[in-house]
Structure formats: C-alpha cells, structure tokens
Amino acid sequence: MHTNYFLKIMRKRVFHIWLTMLLSLASCTQHHSPNVLLMQADSLMEAYPDSALRILENVEPQQLKTPANQAYYALLLTQARDKNYIVQTDDSLIRIAVQYYDSIGEVAMQAKAHYYKGCIYRDANLCGEAVQEYLTAIPLAKKTENQKLLGLIYNHAGYLYYLQNLVEQADSIYQLAEKLAIQRNDTSLWAEALSFQGKINIRKGTTYHSTAEKELLKAFEMTSTSSHKRVQADIAASLSSLYSRMEQKEKAIQYAKLNISLREDTTQCYTAFLLLGDAYFKIGKYDSATIYINKSLLTTRYGTKASAYMRLAEIAQIQGDLEKSLTLTDKYTLYLDSLHAAQQSNDILNAEKKVAKQQYTNTLSYDKHKQLILITASTILILIIIIGCIILNKHRQKAHDLEQSQSHLKQEQQELQERYLQVRNELKKKDTVIAALQQEIDQQQADEEKRQQLRQELDTLQKERDALAQVVFEHSKVSTKIERIINSYKAYDKSDEQLSEEDWKCLIAETDMRWNRVITRLNAEYKLSKTEVHLCCLFLTDLPIANLPYIIQIARNSIYRKEKEIRKKIDCPPEISKLKDFLENY
Template sequence: MRKRTIALIAILTALLAACTETTGYNTTLVQADSLMASHPDSALRMLQGIPAESLKTKADRAYHALLLTQARDKNYIVQTDDSLIRIAVRYYDSMRDNRMQARVYYLWGSVCRDKNRQTEAIEKYIRATDLAQKAGDEVLLGRIYANAGYIYYLQKFYAKADSIYRQAEQISIRLKDTSLQISSLAMQGNIQLYQKKYQQAEKKLLQAESLLKEVRQDAIKANVFSALGALYVRTGESTKALRYAKQNFKLQKDTLHCYRTFLELGDAYYQAGQYDSATIYIRKSLASSSYSTKEAAYMRLADIARAQGDISRSLNMEQLYSTYKDSANLSQQRTGIIETEQTIEMLHQQTLYESYLKEYRYYILCSILIGIGSIYLLRKRYLKKFHQQRQKALLKEKELRRQYLSVKEETKQKEEQIAALQQKIIQQYIDEVQKEQMQKELEKLNKQHIVLLKKVLEYSDVYNKMKKIISDCKEHGISKVTLTDDEWIRFMAEIEKTDILSKLAVEYKFSKNETRYCYLLFTDFSIKERMQILKIAHATLYRTEQRICKKMNVPYQANELQKLLKSIINSTLTDV
C-alpha cells in the first residue's frame, strides 16, 4: 500500500511539473536587472561581460536581449539596430506575459525613436501602454508616457503631449517618483511655452525647480534650467535667462557636443545684448545634425547681424534659416503618426468587438447551461418536495379520518345516551327528584354532545376545505376552491343532527344558497368568511338575510337571524 502511495505521488509530481512552466533565469541577469534603476552603468558592464555560451535557454537569451537594450537606453547610448530587441519581442509574445511584453515593446519603441522612426516608436509605445495597463505596472507606464509624450511634443502635437504628461505626473505622485514628476512638470512647462502661455509655463517650471533638491540626476536638473532659460529669453528677462542658461551648461557631461545647450546659451547672451558671446556659442551649435537646431541658430545669427548693421550677412543667414526650416518641416512625421494612431484605434476597436462578441457568446452559453442546470435542480427539488408533501398530506388525511371516525362514533354514543335519558324523563313513574337529576345529566350530555359536534366539524374534509377558501382569499384576494353539492350536504349533516333546519328550509321554501347560509350561521365563521365561502358580495349577504326573514314572516333586523334560528331550534327541542 505504501509503495502504491509513493508511486502515485511521483506520478502527480511529474504531471504537475509537465503542466507548470517555470522560468528560472540566469542569476547574473537577475542581478543586472536589480541594478538597472540605481546603477545603469554597472548593469551595462555586467551584461556586456556575460559570455554568449552561458545563455543556454531561450528565456535567458530573450531576457539578456531585453536588459542589454534597456541598459544602453539608460546610459544614453543611441541604438539604431533593433535586431537585439526583436529576439526578446518574439519570445515574450509567445509567452503572453503582459508585464514582460510591455517592457520589450517600450524598449523597441525607444530604439525606433533613436532611429528617428517616430511613427514606429509611437506604435510600439501605444502597444506597450495597453500591456502595462493590463499588467498594472505603473512604474513602466510612467516611463512610457514620458517617452511617448516627448515624441508628440517634437512633432508639435502639443495638446496630446500635454495630456500624456499630465497622466505621467499623476502616476509620479502616486508612486512618489520625484524624478518623473519633475520631468513631467518641465515638459508641461515647455509645451505651455511654445504655445506662448508664459504665466502657466513659469508656474509649472518653478514647481519643477522647487523639487530639484530631492534628486541627484544632473540631466533632470539641466532640463529644468534649459526650459527656464528658454522661457526668460521669450519674456525678455535677460538676467534670469543668462543665469539659467549657464547653470544648464555647467551640468552638461559633454561640453563639446551639447549643441542644443550652446544654442540656448547663445540665445541668452543675445537677449542680454552680448552679441559676440552669443555668436560664439550659436556657431558651435551649427555642428548639430538636427535641422530644428540649425534652423533656430541661423535665425538668431540673422538677428545678430541685423542688430550689428551687417545687412548682407543677415540676408545670407535668413536664406540658410529658410533652407533648414523647410528641411525641418520635411523631417516631421505628423501624418505618419496620425495614420498610425487611427490604424491602432481601428484595430483596437476590432479586437474589442471580437472580445465582446466572444465574451457575449461565452456568457450566453454559460447562461443556457446554468439555466438548464437550475431548471433540472429546481424540478428535482420540486418533485422531491411535492412527494414529501404528498406523503405528509396522506398521513395527515389518514390521521384526520381516524380521528373523525372516532369522534363520530363517540358522538353517536352520546346521542343514544341522550335519547335514552329523554325517554326515562318522559316516563311517569319516576319521582320528581330523579327527574331533576336526570334533567341535569341530560344538560351535561347535551354540552358534551355540542363539543363533540365541533370536533367532528374540525376533522371534517368539508370544513377544512372551507378554511382553505378563507386562507386563499386572505393571501390572494380570491380562491379557486369551490364546494360541491355533495360536500354541502355532508356539511349540513355534520352541523345539525335534528333536521330542524332542513324542515324549516322545506317549510319556508328557502333557496339552495339561503339554506346553506342558515347552516353557516351555526359555525364560528365571521360575516366576511361566510361571504368568501359562498362567494357573494356584502350587499348580497344582507339581501339573503332579508329574503329569509320575509319568508318566515318575521321583521328583519341586522345580525339577528342567527339568534332567531337558534331560538326556534331550542324551543323545538324543549317541546320534544
């Protein structure tokens, strides 16, 4: 027995192992992932040092591709080849792991961004957003919003970008992520700036600046100072513009290739009227590969030349400015982004429709199965309950019949005793004392007889049927139960044994309903209950009483008919 138990446990363990897929990643990869947020440079060195032959499983190779792409992105290394991240995308798509899929699509979007394929980047970011929301990963969702918002900002979709950065700000507050909050506020400030909403822009940027003491990243601080410098250039506050531009420049790691910073510093010097310094820094920015940077640089050089009175050089700079402006406009990918969003929305709606349709069919099928099951169970329960109730009713009916016959027999005996006693009283040879004693005994027997008659009535099928009619009327206002003629005859026989009422009915020619009403007067039923048993209205009941009194040649008095009939019966019995 013990061997069988051990064998069974072994088989179950094997089945569970076969049915449950677990992913045990390379420990070095897991360690590198844990360093990614705080020390991305260390994570990058660790990942680059992992030999390819040590990545023996598809899971490890996919995880390595994901982490290496992420480490390069965090170390600001421009990636123009997406073959590495595609390895991770293929694997995690096959695994259908929402959290990991969200990470790879986000990184794939970042690679597309570095390749200046902004349309593809937005497509990947939208996909990553859906997956991150399903996985409930707000940390990743905040990063996706920050990157997607920047692309919308560059493509001048300011309303869209502002909406995304506001969502990122809300996430940063929930997560208490100061870095993300500062970046979100700074970008909202930049968007307001380019829409010439200077007061709103300053409010957002100063709010971002007040949080800088809580972060150490120079890049984040530089972005805030850059935006404040640009704001004060626009508003003509040259002192502030120059101060923030210099602070931005000091925070640059690479002071030889920070072309956008050169342009912003040159702008600040121009605003301060220091044209020579402005010209030096602006010319340094011309080495940038960005059309928009060159466009702004030549525009500012044209302004400086005009301010210095060199019209020829100013015209030459304006011509170059127009050339790079056209190139910058051509490099915009607004149309592609709009089309991509429309396509994704259409696919999303189609997927949603198919999902709803599938879910709808599933619910219908479940509802049908549940309905069938419920009907079966209810029917089974009803039949069981019906059978039990029927058995109880049969037993009760049997017991009532037994009690009815017993009481009826006892009543018959009492009637015989009463008749014998009445006969003795009639005899003349007994003295007055004996007659008085017998009269008392007769009264006692009559009382017992009345009690027994009531018991007979309670055990009567007809009487119980009458109570059923009353109960139905009380619950539902009406009853479908009706007494047959035979049942009425049985009822009248059980109510009165002397036939006095039946003789009165014949003598005064009472109708069928009038006779039945007279017999009901000798029960404990109320006026309302009598109406329910006879199925007549209140007015009909009183008219019935009036007809009975008229036929008997007695004046009608409300509720006095019962007393009248009882007095007639009692006087008849006394005469007898």
C-alpha cells in the same frame, strides 16, 4: 565627516572587488549555467546598469539553448544598453523577446519587451512605430501594476508627441505621468512631467506664460539636489526661453547661464549656448550674442543651426552688413530645409519657408537697390493700378454671377418648398380617404362582393399614398441636407454640415409618415437606443451602406455589426436577407 567619506570609499572598493570576483566566476561558469548569469545581471540592472552590461557581454549567445533563455537574454541586453545610454537602432534582438513573451502571454515581460522595442524605434527616429510600442506596453504595465515602468512609458510617449508638435496629446499624457508620480512620490518623474507641461504652455502662447512659469519654477525647486542636475538643466533652459518671450531679459540670461553651469560637459552645450546668445541678443549685446551663437554652430542638430544662423543674419543686418546677412540667411534656409526633410514636413511648411525667405530677401534687396526701386516705382504703380482694375472688374463679374446664381437657387428652393407643402397636403388628404374607406370596409359585414371592391380601391389608394409619401420624403429639408452632406464628403472628404437633433427628429417623423409609423411602433415595442433608431431610419432610405458613415459618424464595419444587433433585438427572421425588407413590411 571624514568617517562617512571613508565608509563610502570602502563600500565602493568592496563592491568593485565583489564585481571582479563575480565576473571571474562568470567566465568560469557561464558554459554550465547561463541562466544564473542572466539572473545576476537582472539583479544589478537598476542600481548598477554598467555592471549588468559587462556580465551580459560575457554571455555567449550560442550557449543559450532554450527559447526562454534566448528571450530573457535579448530583453536584458537591450535594457542594459538603453540604461547605459547606448544608441540602438536595430530591432532584431528585441524582436526575439517580444515574439516569445507575446506567444506565452507573460504579461510583466511583455510590457518590458514592448517598451524597450519602443525605445529602439525612438533612437531610430521612427516616432510612429515607437509610440505604437509604448501604447501596446501601457495596458500591460497597468495589468501588472508596474507603476515605475508605466511612468517611463508615459514620459517617453509624451516626449515623442511633444516632438511632433501634438501638444494636446502630449499634455494629456504628461498629466497622467504627473498623477502617477504624485502617487509614487517619484520626484524625478513629477519634475519631468511638470517641465514638459510648462514647455507645452510656452508653445500655446502668451496667455499660458504665467501657468508655464509656475510649473517650471515648481519643477526647478523639486530638482535642487545634485542627483537631478540633468533635469534641472533642461528646466533652466525652458525658463530662459520663457523669460526671453516674456521680455524679462535679465532672468533669461540668468537661467541660460545656469543651464550651462549644470551641464556635465560644458563644451558641448550647443542648445544652451544658443539660448544664452539669444538672451544677449534681446538686450542688444550683439558681440556677446555672436560669441555664444557661434559656439552653438558646432552642433549636428539642424534646428539649432537654423535658429543660430537666423539670429546671426539679424545681427549682421542690424550692424549694416547686408551681404553677410544674405549669406547667413542662405545658410539658415539650407538648415531649415534639412530640418523639414528630417521631420518629413509637408508642402505647406515648405511653401511657408519659401515665402518667409523671399520676403526676407526682398527686404534686404530693397536696402541694397533702393535707387533702382525709386526709378521703377512709377511703372510698377501704373501696372498695379491696371492689374487692380482688371481684378476689380473680375470680382464684380463674379459677384454678379454669384448673386444671380443665389437668386436662381432661392427661387428653386421656394418652388421645391411649395411643391413639398402641396404634396404633403395631398398626402394628408389621401390618409383621410384611406381611413374613411377602411372604416367603410369594416362596416360592410354581409356584402362580400362590396368588401372586395372596396379593398381593391383601398389598395389603389394605398399605392398612390405611398408614392406621394416618397415624393414628400425626397423633397423634405432633412433629405436635401443628407444629400448635401454626402456630396460634400465625396467631393472634399469632409462636410461643414451634420444632422442636428432637430434634423434627426424630422427624419424620424418623415420616416414614420412614409412607412406607417414604423419607427414609433418599433421603439414602443423593443425600446431601441437613439443610434438604433437613427440607423433604422437610414436603412429605410435608398442610400447605399457606403454612404451611411457620412451621416451617422459610425464606421462601416460598426454599421454592419449594429445591423446584426438590431435584427436580433427585433426578432428579424433569418430568411429575410435585408433588414430594410423587414422594416418596410413591419
């Protein structure tokens, strides 16, 4: 045992002597071979990032003459600072690396550069930009099979999604991280992935608490060694929060205390103090709860401060100090405002916060001014009855108007349906007459004058038939539904309706009826895909291209691309500018 300890001490001393010599050598040789220093720093980066940072700080940037060395230095210095937990918010240095490696297409370095650019945006609290860089780095890391880097990217991207409450996306990314960790036998990454999946399941609610417990306990067991104390402390915090929600109060306190004990600096474990204070609050130990919650107030995090003041306000209310409770509630609201501002929360969250504050204040005011409320209760009751009667009459009038409107609408729909059936029957009769006339023309072999006369009659009938077919299409249920969907998107930028498979079949049938079975004939000859068939039907309507995405759920530029593919597939001549013109005469 003493021998092993002695060997460890000797190894550390030898390493520090070697490092001192290396830095001395660096100061003498950096003018001549800066690239050697960069390579030395790179070789130390994983095992000794602090030593790598010291070497890089001894490099004079003006001595880096080539773009390759400048980019290499920019990437290594950003990486070393990140590994030494130095907060970086200026992206000017890493941009040099990103631009250079993107320009030469060196994939392995591109992946690293984009990842560390994402880390800078993460430190600057620019979540959107950070995720963009992480997503850029993922395929690059996959291409070079750099699974360690890929694991780091998944972990950081998942964390940002989790922070923004995008739990479904975060869960998907952490599942990928878990699979990668199992493949690599990476205990740290696996534990992180399980830990965050547990946190996500806590957020999902009571139904998922048992799943969250299994995931967190498994992660806790995996991180039992001293090298994983930070991760285990975070897991203990999550378990404390979970058990607090599950009303297992003793376990909540146990893991809250463990969370604190696993921290290296126990004087600044503000979230841990809040968790322990909350656990004491749940079991009614308000003095202990107050002590630990007050410790958490030294944090700079708005979310922790808001939660702490909320609990302190509740304790003051329980203890009967309503004035103090109101003061603490005001502080809770202040930090909640700051938190929402930092998170760029929307008006809905602000409204919810104001309502919550108002309701809470009203409850406290009721206790304080109970006598005044009793005096004015009868007056308020009378006003409520009067207002209720007015509102009830208005609702009745609205219900009556709505009933009449629905009656008129139903009558109009019935009339339209009758008109649709009437016109459709006329169309069938026209088709029968046209077929008979066509047969008569075919039988007139000798009498050319008679054939010409019959052709004229046929053209007239065909025009009448086309007009009827157009009326049938316009009055069809599917055409009416299309119009409703478009109007809904224009008014509200969304629609509760979509064309079902049955609707598309009706649209194809109506199009075939209107345009002489054009869809059936095209599909038989060219084997169109379902999307291509649907687009051909829509092209034959009078709808502008701008409205088609509402119906077929395809982006406008994709519709133009699909149109070109269809033109090529069905041999549409280039001199015909519109595909609709070709389809109408097919």
